[in-house]
Amino acid sequence: MAVSSEFYRDLSKVEKKIFKISLRKAKAYALLSLAVVPLTIEFIFLPDLIFYLVFFPTGALFGTYPTLLLLDQWRERKRKVELYFSYEERIYQSGQIRRYEKNEFNPDKSVKETDEI
Numbered sequence: 001m002a003v004s005s006e007f008y009r010d011l012s013k014v015e016k017k018i019f020k021i022s023l024r025k026a027k028a029y030a031l032l033s034l035a036v037v038p039l040t041i042e043f044i045f046l047p048d049l050i051f052y053l054v055f056f057p058t059g060a061l062f063g064t065y066p067t068l069l070l071l072d073q074w075r076e077r078k079r080k081v082e083l084y085f086s087y088e089e090r091i092y093q094s095g096q097i098r099r100y101e102k103n104e105f106n107p108d109k110s111v112k113e114t115d116e117i
Contacts, residue, residue, distance in 0.1 A: 035062035
């Protein structure tokens with residue numbers, strides 16, 4: 001299927017609400033609160049140098065997805081990554097129209113349909 005053929009429904013009219021918060025945002029808040037737990041433990045127990053080496057990658061790893069969900073940027077970023085890694089063969093038209101001769105469609109006498117390719 002071509003990349004340009006994918007269609008997405010407008011989920012703003014379909015999303016379920018829990019306590020006046022959409023299910024997507026509730027999930028994002030839950031994941032963000034789960035990301036805070038290891039960050040707090042690292043903040044309290046790790047010494048300075050190791051803290052800087054561990055805290056920021058952990059925060060980036062656990063906090064990126066829920067933050068992008070809350071900012072409504074997850075679909076756009078995910079789509080950019082998918083487009084970066086997908087391969088689509090494109091056929092371009094040259095805009096030139098060529099007239100063919102009758103003999104161009106006749107195969108040579110030496111070519112047979114049963115020949116090995």
